[in-house]
Amino acid sequence: MAPTTTTKTGQPFDRSQLDQLLRRRMFFTQSFEIYGGVAGLFDYGPPLCALQANFIDFWRKFFVIEEGMLEVEPTILTPHEVLKTSGHVDKFADWCCKDPKTGEIFRADHLVEEVLEARLKGDLEARGQAINANTGAEEDAKKKKKIKAQATAVKLDDATREEYESILAKIDNYDGQGLGELMTKHNIKNPATGGDLLLPVAFNLMFETSIGPSAQLKGYLRPETAQGQFLNFAKLLDFNNQQMPFASASIGKSFRNEISPRAGLLRVREFLMAEIEHFVDPEGGKKHPRFAEVADVELELLDRDVQLSGKTTTTRMKIGDAVAQGIVDNETLGYFLARIQAFLKFIGVDQTKVRFRQHMANEMAHYAADCWDAELLTSYGWIECVGCADRSAYDLDVHSKATKTPLLVRETRKEPLKVEEWVAEIEKKKFGPKFKKDGKTVEAAVEALSQELREKLSIDLKEKGKIEIPVEGVGNGTVELPKELITIEKRTRVENTREYTPNVIEPSFGIGRILYALIEHNFWTREGDEARGVISFPPIVAPTKVLLVPLSNHADFEPLIQRLAAKLRRLGISNRLDNSGASIGKRYSRNDELGTALGITVDFQSVKDNTFTLRDRDTTKQVRASEDEVIAAIQRLCDGSETWADVAKRLPAFEGQEVD
């Protein structure tokens, strides 16, 4: 059940208020709204575009530049053959069930979840317990209406209640058959009409198209950026001077034809991802050279065993311990989980609303050997925002086989490897005349002899002066070889190079989901001004860093504003002028809604002595200082080297009131 969330200031979170703000201030709009809109497609407006650009910029610094990753940009259009090989054509599907009467199509797992949650809620109502609604009132009403056919205050017996809760804890682990059985057993129908539904069938989530004028080359819009990175593996390794380990990274759009997307920005058909493919030697436990730096970082972990037991209790532990105890499989996976958490913290995600959940066996993508999701708590529940999968050698292997292209690492062994082996050698000159047309077949049979058999045969050869080996299709199926024709002996071979297919650890960021969770985590309202929201983005991602507010449109302010704007711009600090006629207080509060971090007021005192007030969005406190001091403070606040508390301690407070 969607948990009750509160704002960072402890107020109950009101989703409909935030939603109104985000639409009113054009963070986003429904795409093609004037044409009636298309489900699962949203356009970003100016504030969300700026937030996203800052996110990408910081992501690139935090991961690509900091760790020397190789950025690539593969295409979105992908031919059928590639995604057939990768397994997506056959397996990248959700289970959906159709109402044969209305033609409506439901995503099976979501339907089961929705109906059981509604029944649990109805049970609570019947038991007279208050329901904590954190969805907006309007939406709640809609939802209630939709599920009325199956819910509304019906008491459940305790065993049923428990069974429902256990199903919900592992809902992601059912396949199509399992979901079908649940629907039959628990009598799950079309929630709107009560009509029967057909059993779940797989629906492939890829958008199909055809490439070129002759319609012969079938293709898809990629469902992930990863495949394009794998296909470039050999060139990337070359670019990296054949050095391992290394990572590639890609930021770009991917597409999934969701069955019936709701949940706003969280479930969309077109979305921006940032994916890292870290290639690592599978031998030696997938160690990571920088693991020591993060070993003491604590994470909230929810492993697969806990979930399969029907529970969702997390355990807080150091990532070093989690790897040591085998809860997280290896250092590289652990390193990235810690890095992901650090990144989320930097951009302002509430650290009490982060957990790492391990995928259960059936839930895992077809390519994954292990997977942990960074989930963020929102009013829609815990949402998968960053996946961190161990894809093993799956992808490189299948593409290599399909294309007969080696996708592997060749490295010189530090110590040459000595391999002891039984070598069987035939006497070619005598072989041909003896076996004639069967010569090649017998030769192949000799080559195919296993090491064990060779050892055994070497004794026969020594003792009896001849051996018998099975050769299908020659004589009666057995061929006799005297010692004149064959020798078998143990030899030592020295291997100087080693070849292996790297494994891949893949941190995969769903940017839109993270941005939405970030907004929810930072939204609150001021006491006494509950109608207006504040979004407390850290300066590093705030869509606009600084608002410039002249007291009025007086011509004297103009050159000061221009100079401040130019200086900030040169420092890469985005700023916006609000010279509308509204009061200063109103101008600030309008920009608090957009998450603008700081404000500079330009007044007549500024004209006289070139001092300005600097305002902090979260506290609404102000300080007053010279132009240079104000700009230096802004720079430090934006690069994170100072907090507002530091600035307020250093610079004199300004007590002038904001006039509303």
Add this chain to the structure above:
Amino acid sequence: MAPTTTTKTGQPFDRSQLDQLLRRRMFFTQSFEIYGGVAGLFDYGPPLCALQANFIDFWRKFFVIEEGMLEVEPTILTPHEVLKTSGHVDKFADWCCKDPKTGEIFRADHLVEEVLEARLKGDLEARGQAINANTGAEEDAKKKKKIKAQATAVKLDDATREEYESILAKIDNYDGQGLGELMTKHNIKNPATGGDLLLPVAFNLMFETSIGPSAQLKGYLRPETAQGQFLNFAKLLDFNNQQMPFASASIGKSFRNEISPRAGLLRVREFLMAEIEHFVDPEGGKKHPRFAEVADVELELLDRDVQLSGKTTTTRMKIGDAVAQGIVDNETLGYFLARIQAFLKFIGVDQTKVRFRQHMANEMAHYAADCWDAELLTSYGWIECVGCADRSAYDLDVHSKATKTPLLVRETRKEPLKVEEWVAEIEKKKFGPKFKKDGKTVEAAVEALSQELREKLSIDLKEKGKIEIPVEGVGNGTVELPKELITIEKRTRVENTREYTPNVIEPSFGIGRILYALIEHNFWTREGDEARGVISFPPIVAPTKVLLVPLSNHADFEPLIQRLAAKLRRLGISNRLDNSGASIGKRYSRNDELGTALGITVDFQSVKDNTFTLRDRDTTKQVRASEDEVIAAIQRLCDGSETWADVAKRLPAFEGQEVD
């Protein structure tokens, strides 16, 4: 004919050498290469990704932030209805002709162009003139082979030669019928086989897909970002507090299913665009408030009349004069042409290889009222890199009509507008009893009377006390109205608000094409080291700004390198370490190929006194100074406030040789 190009140092440009460099150093690769590749799709590797990220970052600063544009991110997936309304479903097509025997499909205009150019080349050969090949030798051989069926050293008579040249000058102006006539008249066949081709038919360039599980919602991948911006017009105007003019902007992928893309990065099926939609009041000549700032900027213009006369001679003139003389239609269009040129100059496009070409009537997109392309000269000829179209009110009008949504500006008139008009008023009480069921029809007929007719009728009414008006379907088609039933008089109405549909000026940047031209313009080789290239990107876009080169792997260098790297990173200056075993000279020249702008050498002297040498890529000159001085110089070189000449004047030269 593709003109001969030279490098910025005056060497003949060798495309195959550059192409090899770009592939070897992984600027790009053919997408899905290990699967055989797909024409028109390319993956960007690390250097091109970094170049593109720097381009975007600077574009956003130069246009979006500098001019306060509203950035939006509409979706790529677009439903059929939207693109039907915009005209793309019916008109966004190229002419293609099929070889019925081989099944091969050609783009008609490119085919005609290729064949006529080959014949002109053959004519030159026959006349014994040397041909200036600037395509790579290998590619040239391929091309020659392909066209041998129709070319190879055949002399043309002078009239034919002239006719071909005239056709080529206006090749973009032929429609399907025109191209068909050219093919028939000039006997143009399949160049490879000599086989007959079918007449040109239109092939729509949009990729089709279907949205949602039921396959009922047909959609396309957008061919431009513009439509998503237009659909959001009302919200954007609102976001801008109803202030005009304003611009929206969007950076994102678009898709065109090119018929048979060749020409490498220049003609691709999936590409990144940056588009601006500047909304302007159509009244008052589309003035621009900042036009004065650019009026004296000189541009090379090639207008449509010159092209239609069969010539391609440009005229250099001030944009102020071009607008005054009506060559460029209005100030806003002119302003953006100048801004586009300034942007291209900043990022390092060779200013002698830029021209602005006006579209001819048939060439123009269906939505455009006027269009100028910024074309850049490359070894493939003049390439359209930035389009700057005046789309008039076309798009807002059609979407507004199709959706019955007002997409317009309402503004309070400074001076109320007095409108004198003839008002016809009926006596409602007497009207009903007299006309009964025909009342409404007659009333509508009165309302539909034109101003001219009303004026005439008012005289009749005064003179005869009655009038006759035509009313279809009532009586014999004429109805008599006595003055008791109607009055007609002149009145003055005051209009306080004005409504209008804005016009749109659209600068549209094809990012991949610009980047490719930029690379060609900045590629050259050093005398004595012709095997290796240098790419002289300006620091502002260089994929990596600074290379850090320790003399050796000596442990003492490590902390210095770390400190330099961290300091540069904090300043937002990307840097890379090359601590491979290669000589310093080799390490530098490897990075000259990637366009790395500057290099810092760390040697034993650095360990002693914290001084470093700073190397300039283009001159290979070095200076030596303290850490602070070196970093300050780098910062100024990167933000453009100093050139290398300035730095070399200020800081002492370092004469140590690069050891190869």
